[in-house]
Amino acid sequence: MLKKLTVKDVDLKDKKVLLRVDFNVPIDKETGEVADDTRIKAALPTIKYVLENGGKAILVSHLGRPKGKKDPKYSLKPVAKRLEQLLGRTVSFVDDCIGEGAKKVIEAMKEGEVVLLENVRFYPEEKKNDPEFAEKLASLADIHVNDAFGTAHRAHASNVGVAQYLTSVAGFLMEKEIAMLGKAVANPEHPYVVILGGAKVSDKIGVITNLLKKADRILIGGAMMFTFLKALGKQVGDSLVEEDKLELAKEIMEEASKRGVEFVLPIDTVIAKEIEAGAESKVVRIDDGIPEGWKGLDIGPETIELFKSKLKGAKTVVWNGPMGVFEIDDFAKGTEEIAKALAELEDATTIVGGGDSAAAINKFNLADKVSHVSTGGGASLEMLEGKELPGIASIADADEKKNDG
Numbered sequence: 001m002l003k004k005l006t007v008k009d010v011d012l013k014d015k016k017v018l019l020r021v022d023f024n025v026p027i028d029k030e031t032g033e034v035a036d037d038t039r040i041k042a043a044l045p046t047i048k049y050v051l052e053n054g055g056k057a058i059l060v061s062h063l064g065r066p067k068g069k070k071d072p073k074y075s076l077k078p079v080a081k082r083l084e085q086l087l088g089r090t091v092s093f094v095d096d097c098i099g100e101g102a103k104k105v106i107e108a109m110k111e112g113e114v115v116l117l118e119n120v121r122f123y124p125e126e127k128k129n130d131p132e133f134a135e136k137l138a139s140l141a142d143i144h145v146n147d148a149f150g151t152a153h154r155a156h157a158s159n160v161g162v163a164q165y166l167t168s169v170a171g172f173l174m175e176k177e178i179a180m181l182g183k184a185v186a187n188p189e190h191p192y193v194v195i196l197g198g199a200k201v202s203d204k205i206g207v208i209t210n211l212l213k214k215a216d217r218i219l220i221g222g223a224m225m226f227t228f229l230k231a232l233g234k235q236v237g238d239s240l241v242e243e244d245k246l247e248l249a250k251e252i253m254e255e256a257s258k259r260g261v262e263f264v265l266p267i268d269t270v271i272a273k274e275i276e277a278g279a280e281s282k283v284v285r286i287d288d289g290i291p292e293g294w295k296g297l298d299i300g301p302e303t304i305e306l307f308k309s310k311l312k313g314a315k316t317v318v319w320n321g322p323m324g325v326f327e328i329d330d331f332a333k334g335t336e337e338i339a340k341a342l343a344e345l346e347d348a349t350t351i352v353g354g355g356d357s358a359a360a361i362n363k364f365n366l367a368d369k370v371s372h373v374s375t376g377g378g379a380s381l382e383m384l385e386g387k388e389l390p391g392i393a394s395i396a397d398a399d400e401k402k403n404d405g
């Protein structure tokens with residue numbers, strides 16, 4: 001088991017704490033408000049602990065994928081509002097990260113106060129893990145607490161780079177995720193089924209290669225399915241396809257068959273022309289092809305039954321990525337039915353991971369029916385692959401201690 005320093009190992013009294021959280025939460029396009037607060041709630045124990053122990057909490061996070069510049073669509077402002085409600089105290093939102101505005105507010109902070117900095121990905125240096133930028137961020141504080149498990153597979157300035165300049169310790173969420181997923185990695189009981197979906201296809205397709213060495217069965221839904229179906233020569237219309245991953249998709253399917261891993265793709269899909277509530281939609285069989293101008297937005301009813309049958313008797317299930325565009329009810333059925341099937345499994349370890357997958361399981365009120373809802377999608381998958389995550393490696397080891405604050 002990984003032994004890392006945690007927030008409990010350091011003196012926080014009167015310290016400025018740069019607290020990296022993953023507040024990359026879904027934002028409701030119509031209201032502009034936080035649509036699912038799982039990741040905010042998950043960070044509360046660490047934030048409260050810092051405040052109760054006399055620290056000043058300077059929260060830093062990304063939201064979405066802005067292209068290294070300011071974009072109001074990706075502002076963390078609505079998150080500050082939700083955090084304020086959940087914490088029951090004032091959260092000062094600052095419009096930048098390392099500028100004069102931030103410095104001034106931080107200088108004036110008193111013990112027990114909370115500041116949330118604007119989206120750190122508004123700076124292109126964040127994703128490049130630029131050392132100068134990391135140093136500037138680090139200079140805002142006395143210690144770094146890393147509670148951003150959902151970001152742990154990224155080596156960025158605010159989670160990894162800053163550890164060159166400040167002692168980095170784990171928050172309670174980070175600690176809990178490492179423990180929960182660590183158990184699943186160490187000794188998965190078989191049959192071990194992995195379900196993959198969602199939209200980050202080029203990011204996540206690569207993990208399958210390693211998962212083929214561990215899992216007995218892999219079920220593919222979500223936008224992920226269309227890259228595989230196209231690689232098999234099926235007509236996928238305007239569905240989301242990663243053209244440059246078609247070769248990899250073929251190789252993965254060949255490797256699965258060599259290893260005797262059952263690789264299960266959908267047999268039907270719900271299609272529409274627009275990703276919109278109330279859009280005209282219909283079910284087509286994959287073998288009949290998706291017409292041009294239409295896109296697959298959910299798994300179909302036959303696939304739901306097929307996947308349910310493939311989940312029967314499973315002892316370990318790991319699920320990342322919704323089966324369809326579950327945010328819109330017309331395309332939510334596949335995700336809901338698979339969530340229900342997971343909830344009904346007996347004597348199985350069931351792990352659902354990902355910002356959006358967590359939002360989905362909450363939407364269907366099934367979060368307490370699975371063994372663990374992880375705040376990380378890509379992060380939990382890479383951990384289950386057996387990789388060392390940069391955002392965990394950068395946290396100080398327990399033996400590196402002591403006597404600092």
Ligand SMILES: Nc1ncnc2c1ncn2[C@@H]1O[C@H](COP(=O)(O)OP(=O)(O)O)[C@@H](O)[C@H]1O
Binds near residue numbers: 354
């Ligand atoms: N067939 C599809 N086409 C387009 N987007 C999809 C499809 N199926 C699922 N999605 C989208 O995938 C997104 C989540 O993907 P991802 O971020 O990879 O998952 P997670 O956050 O659980 O790790 C959701 O917003 C959902 O609408």
Ligand SMILES: O=C(OP(=O)(O)O)[C@H](O)COP(=O)(O)O
Binds near residue numbers: 024064065154353379
């Ligand atoms: O939401 C996240 O990952 P997830 O969608 O896999 O759960 C993390 O915040 C990482 O975001 P990124 O994939 O834009 O680096």
Ligand SMILES: [Mg+2]
Binds near residue numbers: 354355356357377
């Ligand atoms: Mg996501």
